[in-house]
Amino acid sequence: MNELTIRINKKHSEAFSLTVDLLLPNRGVSALFGRSGSGKTTLLRCVAGLEKSEDGEIKLNGKSWQSANYWLPAHKRPIGYVFQEASLFPHLTAKGNLDFAIKRADSKRKVIDYADVIDLMGIAPLLEKYPHQLSGGERQRIAIARALLIQPEILLMDEPLSALDDELKHDILPYLENLCQRVQIPILYISHSIDEVIRLADYLVILENGKAVEQGATQAVLGKLPTTFTQHQDTSILITGTIIEQNNEWGLSTLHFDQHRMMIRQGDENIGDAVRLRVQSRDVSISLSEEDNSSILNRLPVVVDALIKDPQDPSTIMVRMLAGNTPILASITALSAQKLKLHQGQQVIAQIKSAAVLR
Amino acid sequence: MLLSAGDIEAIWLTIKLAVLVTLLLLIVSTPIAWWLARTGSWLKAPINAIVAMPLVLPPTVLGFYLLIFLGPDGALGARLNQLGLSPLPFSFRGLVVASMVYSLPFVVQPIQQAFSAMGQRPLEVAATLRSSPWDRFIHVALPLAKPGYLSAAVLGFAHTVGEFGVVLMIGGNIEGETRVLSVQIYDHVEALEYGQAHLLSLLMVAFAFCVLALLYAVQKRSNSTTSIGPY
Structure with missing residues (x-):
């Protein structure tokens, strides 16, 4: 009631x-x-x-x-x-x-x-x-x-x-x-x-x-795949976590969520604060290799959950992945998806290029 | 040159008439203006037209019809007669009724405009603040329409002071009863008493100027606290 x-x-x-x-x-x-x-x-x-x-x-x-x-x-x-x-x-x-x-x-x-x-x-x-x-x-x-x-x-x-x-x-x-x-x-x-x-x-x-x-x-x-693709480029997901570490030398804060860690640019948050991050799907890329040889700091082991094509733009594919219970969306080219042979259940690395701290 | 006893009597009568008419009109006009400002009914155009008629009709025409209507054989006059009330024409009460008809648009229109200008929003806001329709009207609509009421009162008063044609038709020229200032001036001119006519006319000009100057000054000042605008 x-x-x-x-x-x-x-x-x-x-x-x-x-x-x-x-x-x-x-x-x-x-x-x-x-x-x-x-x-x-x-x-x-x-x-x-x-x-x-x-x-x-x-x-x-x-x-x-x-x-x-x-x-x-x-x-x-x-x-x-x-x-x-x-x-x-x-x-x-x-x-x-x-x-x-x-x-x-x-x-x-x-x-x-x-x-x-x-x-x-x-x-x-x-x-x-x-x-x-x-x-x-x-x-x-x-x-x-x-x-x-x-x-x-x-x-x-x-x-x-x-x-x-x-x-x-x-x-x-x-x-x-x-x-x-x-x-x-x-x-x-x-x-x-x-x-x-x-x-x-x-x-x-x-x-x-x-x-x-x-x-x-x-x-x-x-974190759901959009049913209409009109907002494809703006698609964002939300990550909520707690700040557990701060590195003043590099100006970075470490965020913990769902057994994962992410580093974000240090703002005015303190250790123990709950923060909300916005991650745009176009800032997420996918890699198959665990090898850490890119400039991207945040590389999360995730499982591919679903893929969907954009009927209006056949060159783009939206990939839904799960980091624990947190859905992460990546917008990648269809060609890359083909090259990586992405399929449901596959273990991949989601590379998050940037995230905006909203709170 | 001083005012004669008749002049003073006429001035006093005019003020009494104008005050009474203005007060009565403010009361009568409020529901009319409220309805006209909010309704979507097809009746809005004809009612608006009826209210505005005195603006375009020659006062003599208005006075003539009122005379017929209020006379002992008229539609309303006969009824009043039956009730044992004295006939309205050529009396102060008749003058009040006629002046109310004549000045109606000058009072209704500014109030109507004020109600329209505030729009629906302040009333909706009040409704979400648990304010009942009557409470909304008293504590939101009326204060926001204050400049409109001010204009209405000033215009209604000034217009009643200045009327002549209707007065002459329905009130005639009875000293102390219906001989108002404008009729008094007319009498002076008829009698070639140009000095007296000058004095009274000058008083009227000064009065009209002061009233309008005051009106515009007050309107300018109250604009900021009554326009809902983007606030």
Whole structure:
């Protein structure tokens, strides 16, 4: 019973309809990932009650918000909603915006303390200012704080970073990460940025043309062979591990995951930190020899799990390998696959040229 | 040259009329403007047109129809008569009703515009903050529409002060009851009392200028705190 059920059947136009039937965990961050026009925002608005689907069922923790003959209006749903643009009330100060939520919050439920929210979002110095005196990132932090202070049972975030430039995104992501780890409520997070998904999401739903084409734990979904090859070049996987060693002489950190070790360029992480790495499939190559005679540091013994051709680009093949339980994808040329005689079950060495530390 | 007792009486009557009409119109116009700003109904165009009619109709035409409509044999006048109420034409109350019709577009339109300009977003935001429809209206829509209300009040007031044709048609020229400032000026001119006419006219010009200057000054200042923009 303790989960989020989202069943929506909504016809938008002749060309587009949203048809999803999701059962999401009631904890952690679930990302809804897809391009613009895939129906992500419509889905979130249906969950919030801002839009109605003729036919649908929305249920959280056993309580129904919508069913065949029942409809709970948005203002009665225990949600917090963060819009793409911060949408603060311009006639109120930052504090006034927060008070708007505090006054109307459900007094029976305490998700987070006022002081914690202020601290978490780092907004203490901004409270007396009006929205037009704040930067885009500051406004969005206030908006997130406001959505939390309503003491919601679920936090809905509609691409909260998309209206910000890269620098601001970079500034605000750590706040979001802290938030995602701190609050005990589920977060439904819409994004079209794979980086954000890898940094934040535990659970991932991929939407395409109003349908959920993949869903599951983030790592597992990203490690699946793509069903459509349109994003071939951008395909990325997620490696989560712990820093176990740091070599200051070479400026490298060693990461441990699934009985494997990887070296990454040393950043601001410390020994014992859990990190998330993004590895793009085009940065992974395959070698048959165990001999360490290349410049690539990270050579992982893996087992080939599957191969798939790109119908649009016959010269490329995507290879799925398993390093323990962690899937790794490599995008290589068909010619190389032929030369190496790659097949399922084969033991090979995956050479990872570079990895981005996202957290 | 000083104002005569009649002049002062006319000024006082005009202010009383304008204040009353403005207050009543702000109340009446709010639901009309709200509906016009949000509806997708086919009725929107005809209702908009009806509201805007006084803008293009000659005041005498408006006054003429009101006179017929409110007169003892008119559709509404007869009904009021039955209820034992005194007829509206040539009374202060009649003037109030006529002025409300005449100034309606000047009050509805700025408010309607303010409601349209804020869009759906602030209300949706409020809804996700557990704010009921009524609460949203009072604490979000009204404050955001404040500049619109200000324009509406100023324009409605100023326009009522300045009306002449409708007043003459429906109110006539009864001292202390319907003789407002514009009619008083007309009387002075008729009687070739150009000095008095000058004085009152100058007062009106100064009043109009002050009101509009104030309006623009306030509008400029409140822009930043009411436009939802990218905030």
